[in-house]
Amino acid sequence: MSKLDVKNVNFYYGDFHALKNIDMQVEEKNVVAFIGPSGCGKSTFLRLLNRMNDLIPGARLTGEIRIDGENIYDRSVRIDNLRKNVGMVFQRPNPFPKSIFENVAYGLRVNGIKDKDFIESRVEETLRGAALWDEVKDKLKKSAFALSGGQQQRLCIARAMAVSPSILLMDEPASALDPISTGKVEELICDLSNKTTIIIVTHNMQQAARVSSKTAFFYMGELIEFNDTKRLFTNPEKQTTQNYITGRFG
Amino acid sequence: MVKFVDSELNSLKKEVNEMWTLVYNQMELSKNAVLNLDKEQADTIIAREKRVNSYDLKIDSDVEDFIALYNPVAIDLRFALSVLNINNNLERIGDYAEGMARYVLRADETPVDKVLFVDLRLEEMFNQTLYMISAAQKAFCEEDIELAKTILEKDNLLDEINADSTRTLSQYTVEHPEMAKRCFELAAVFRKLERTGDHISNIVEEIVFYIDAKVLKHSKKNNLGAQQGA
Numbered sequence: 001m002s003k004l005d006v007k008n009v010n011f012y013y014g015d016f017h018a019l020k021n022i023d024m025q026v027e028e029k030n031v032v033a034f035i036g037p038s039g040c041g042k043s044t045f046l047r048l049l050n051r052m053n054d055l056i057p058g059a060r061l062t063g064e065i066r067i068d069g070e071n072i073y074d075r076s077v078r079i080d081n082l083r084k085n086v087g088m089v090f091q092r093p094n095p096f097p098k099s100i101f102e103n104v105a106y107g108l109r110v111n112g113i114k115d116k117d118f119i120e121s122r123v124e125e126t127l128r129g130a131a132l133w134d135e136v137k138d139k140l141k142k143s144a145f146a147l148s149g150g151q152q153q154r155l156c157i158a159r160a161m162a163v164s165p166s167i168l169l170m171d172e173p174a175s176a177l178d179p180i181s182t183g184k185v186e187e188l189i190c191d192l193s194n195k196t197t198i199i200i201v202t203h204n205m206q207q208a209a210r211v212s213s214k215t216a217f218f219y220m221g222e223l224i225e226f227n228d229t230k231r232l233f234t235n236p237e238k239q240t241t242q243n244y245i246t247g248r249f250g
Numbered sequence: 251m252v253k254f255v256d257s258e259l260n261s262l263k264k265e266v267n268e269m270w271t272l273v274y275n276q277m278e279l280s281k282n283a284v285l286n287l288d289k290e291q292a293d294t295i296i297a298r299e300k301r302v303n304s305y306d307l308k309i310d311s312d313v314e315d316f317i318a319l320y321n322p323v324a325i326d327l328r329f330a331l332s333v334l335n336i337n338n339n340l341e342r343i344g345d346y347a348e349g350m351a352r353y354v355l356r357a358d359e360t361p362v363d364k365v366l367f368v369d370l371r372l373e374e375m376f377n378q379t380l381y382m383i384s385a386a387q388k389a390f391c392e393e394d395i396e397l398a399k400t401i402l403e404k405d406n407l408l409d410e411i412n413a414d415s416t417r418t419l420s421q422y423t424v425e426h427p428e429m430a431k432r433c434f435e436l437a438a439v440f441r442k443l444e445r446t447g448d449h450i451s452n453i454v455e456e457i458v459f460y461i462d463a464k465v466l467k468h469s470k471k472n473n474l475g476a477q478q479g480a
Contacts, residue, residue: 246322
């Protein structure tokens with residue numbers, strides 16, 4: 001069984017048909033990159049995977065999205081449970097106005113965990129996992145806003161990872177970062193791929209090539225090609241994909 | 251961005267074409283120099299070899315810049331990698347033309363037996379080599395995969411003439427021991443032409459890789475249909 005199984009998904013913003021007949025299977029502990037020009041539907045599709053589009057007026061979905069075999073749009077699914085299992089990191093770092101420690105502990109507390117020792121050990125473990133522990137271990141009580149942009153983004157990744165999601169969604173997680181911070185986030189993605197399935201939207205094609213094992217190319221709401229990253233960037237099957245990745249679009 | 255990339259690709263293609271034409275001309279001059287023992291043409295070849303080397307360095311450097319500055323992928327990356335290897339093979343063919351020119355400069359004025367020359371099929375070998383260089387250039391410029399495939403088959407004739415020449419020259423040396431040194435040097439000319447054929451085959455493999463993303467290296471010659479995609 002695939003970790004993620006998408007079948008014939010169509011999505012509409014009112015009359016606008018934003019995603020057309022999307023089919024996709026993602027295996028566990030893979031890093032999958034979504035690429036495509038602005039407005040092609042890649043972020044819309046990403047946000048469907050933890051039901052971030054539910055509250056948009058006029059939004060409508062047909063088809064099925066299954067995670068570990070369960071249809072996440074089934075009425076019985078609790079959204080807070082879904083989002084615990086499917087974490088998300090956004091383009092701009094968005095730490096809570098709390099201390100570094102409390103940012104990471106937040107998800108644990110929201111999920112009802114009160115054991116202080118467990119929370120402390122989990123925060124340390126998660127910050128180590130996010131390659132941030134050595135940089136923040138002496139200032140855990142300081143505001144998260146005191147960190148640099150790159151550190152804030154890694155803190156947000158740690159916050160998402162603290163509740164052990166089985167899928168982590170990342171919407172252009174390094175586009176607002178300098179090359180060194182970007183490199184650290186990319187290393188982190190590679191490290192985390194041993195623990196979780198990662199789906200990343202990126203406009204940086206070199207980044208997609210570096211971090212992912214499979215890449216999906218979207219164009220005008222359609223999934224044009226979903227292939228091994230190495231294959232897609234050396235010898236894509238579709239001419240439209242080749243035109244996009246070589247910069248000859250339109 | 252795309253305008254810059256296309257402009258760089260066109261510029262690289264133009265440079266390789268110029269290199270190709272230069273190397274073809276060097277080989278054509280070698281043919282005339284070897285068949286007529288023309289030392290003046292041999293001098294011209296040696297003087298022009300510096301231009302071949304300059305093109306070699308320039309193309310290498312321009313491909314390096316293109317990869318570093320434009321991060322090419324897919325067909326653009328295959329083109330850049332192919333140009334590097336084609337350039338390298340053309341440079342080696344240029345070296346062989348120079349080597350044959352040096353043979354002409356070293357050779358004494360005694361004309362070689364005309365019957366022997368006919369038996370050796372040296373002119374035919376030169377003509378076949380020149381055809382292969384020119385056809386490969388056309389296949390590259392016009393991205394003509396069918397033409398490229400036919401060139402690989404032509405290398406067999408060069409191998410056959412080279413093998414025959416060894417037998418013919420050995421026999422001739424036994425019968426004319428005073429011509430032994432000249433025969434050994436002529437055998438080296440045949441080997442150079444045979445090796446030129448191998449380099450053209452390498453170039454054709456690069457053309458197929460560039461256009462079709464198929465890797466023919468180290469596979470059985472003329473077996474294009476059975477190749478896996480890269």
